[in-house]
Amino acid sequence: MATINANYDNLAPSYLFSEIGKRTKAFCSANPKAKVIKLGIGDTTQPLPPFIVDAMVDAAKRLGTIEGYKAFGHYGDEQGMTNLRNAIAAKYSERGVQIDASEVLVSDGAKSDLGNIQSIFGEDNNVAIQDPVYPAYLDVTAINGRSGELDKASGKYKRVFYMKCVPENNFSPEVPKSKADLIYLCSPNNPTGAVMNKSQLEKFVEHAQSTKSVIIFDAAYSAFITDKNLPRSIYEINGAKKCAIEVQSFSKSAGFTGLRLGWTVVPKDLECENAVPGRLNQLWNRRQTTFFNGASNIAQMAGLAALTPEGQAQCQQIVDYYQTNCQIIKKGLERTGLRTFGGENAPYIWARTPNNMSSWDFFDKLLNEANVVGTPGSGFGPSGEGFFRLSGFGFKEDTEEAVDRIKTRLHI
């Protein structure tokens, strides 16, 4: 008789986005004339740039021809098209990082890889995450049987090490103090917008090397880093190839949230307790070739276009657009007296709620008084309580109006 995977019972109920939806809906019903502006979500709004659209139109037409179908229409390598893997490796070398194309495995996006990567590690491996952080790391850890039970009092899983990220430590976590074998680092961080600098990352690389743990580095927001001294890839740190996996995405840098394309680098130098260099790269290759059949060919053709100089220039315009939104939000909030973080090298603004309000109380206040939807910080982990997140991914006009309303209507 079949039974269910009991790990699913360990999952903390995820109320965040459904509760946001519920409260927003209730407000709209009660206030049908209010024009609610949503600045909560990390979803993109700007259309794909013309250079990428043209490449996709061309690819679609070619899929209707014998030659085109033969070239890229049918089963491709599960690891991705060779020229795309080469182009990604070349992008690293622009920053002085030498990655071999065989170390790059193309995927249908960072979310899939960040969860599936755990497949190559032992079930007894413990996980460390930043707190607050993108909730999916925890959920996949629980489903994969690596979380232990949820302690309801603290809201924390017993086997997971939470690395506190708060203003007092500049949102830069300390290395885990207890056994953590897989260390998720998200930089630029969702939701705090903090970026780890070189010396902060060096500490983690040293720690991982000395404890033979593996860092899973989520660099999905790296396109938003403007400060040239900040690392965009963990491989800018010496020794990182021996202890870090990097997960990347075209979602935010090129607007591929719906098109689905990303990649993961598993360096051949990477090692762990019972794996010689090369073995983890092989295992990830085996996992992907067994459970996955490659990213959509047309998304890969779009990705190739995005990595050309013309594609990069057009994508940068979109990133600039979102960054302008961030500046509008950040300055506006600061003018109302709210203390903000992030938003300069990341598409998220993280703000302290006024007067020690709880995240959800401030959510309601923002919705009621300014008709603006944000995301309560407590939804990203216990250390997010007392904060909220706004995103730069909206339309500029909406962003400006939302900020105007916050400035003029919010009573704090």
Place this chain on the structure above:
Amino acid sequence: MATINANYDNLAPSYLFSEIGKRTKAFCSANPKAKVIKLGIGDTTQPLPPFIVDAMVDAAKRLGTIEGYKAFGHYGDEQGMTNLRNAIAAKYSERGVQIDASEVLVSDGAKSDLGNIQSIFGEDNNVAIQDPVYPAYLDVTAINGRSGELDKASGKYKRVFYMKCVPENNFSPEVPKSKADLIYLCSPNNPTGAVMNKSQLEKFVEHAQSTKSVIIFDAAYSAFITDKNLPRSIYEINGAKKCAIEVQSFSKSAGFTGLRLGWTVVPKDLECENAVPGRLNQLWNRRQTTFFNGASNIAQMAGLAALTPEGQAQCQQIVDYYQTNCQIIKKGLERTGLRTFGGENAPYIWARTPNNMSSWDFFDKLLNEANVVGTPGSGFGPSGEGFFRLSGFGFKEDTEEAVDRIKTRLHI
């Protein structure tokens, strides 16, 4: 310290396609003038039909506009677009099967779902598979920790139940005799081309209900069923919704091998030992929303086009083309005195090697004498020894020439 998932060490080395490649390459080097024709692989050759190409061109252009991007360009539901889920449910109802759209989860293809579905079941659940069969079921079972050790003498995993499919039982397996909680059934079968009829499937549904096991029904080749009495979906069998999950694909029916689109039905009626109806559907929904971010939007738009009457008609032409190839192969092989199976309601022809030759010996003979590449049956499981597989997915001209050569050059 991180350690690797030791289940990967349990994997039987997969030599099949690499060995085919190696032997083919060696032959070509030694015989540079020979024109080798590959009829081994299950990969598609016919370009996408114009109706689907037009839909994709239109979708790509719309992704470059604010309205289009807003409509379907950004993050969509992980479960798939509502209208696509509705269209898939409607396709079932054409065959008298009532599936609710909420039971249909769209994915990036059958291969992913056939492996990932195991996530919702307990690790102690045992697996049954047909022998011979598509090798990925076994590989995912091993990686997911459900195979037990590989017994090198028999080539079988100790915890897996192998359901023998041989001419003596018309390639229709008996129900598992020992504990099997998850039963993979592939019909039309890859590689034998056999389709399970209603009474055969009824036995499995009865067995699954009485043992509270779950059938994972791979119907990826159902578009090739021409016999109207054969079930195209397991849900044509009474009671199947209580005990079966169905995995489907656009790969072979519409040529989406590279575009990547499929779906899985987890009925709300489905139950197992510790899961009331609805729970398994919820768990699969949770798995997919946590580890996956939806199939590529442009692939989904192409899928929608494929399910319109015009799309269906154009896709059928491609299926017909491949079916004609199957007839050419089947008749040709029969004329040489080889005994063949399948190829009528499936895109694969399964043939007995002549004179009790081993699968690999016949592979070499076919390559040397006719310069045709097939797939040795032993690569699909122990009961595939003494057989080989040819596929109808080639170009018609190549197929005709290959068969001519087999008829005129092969010494048997």
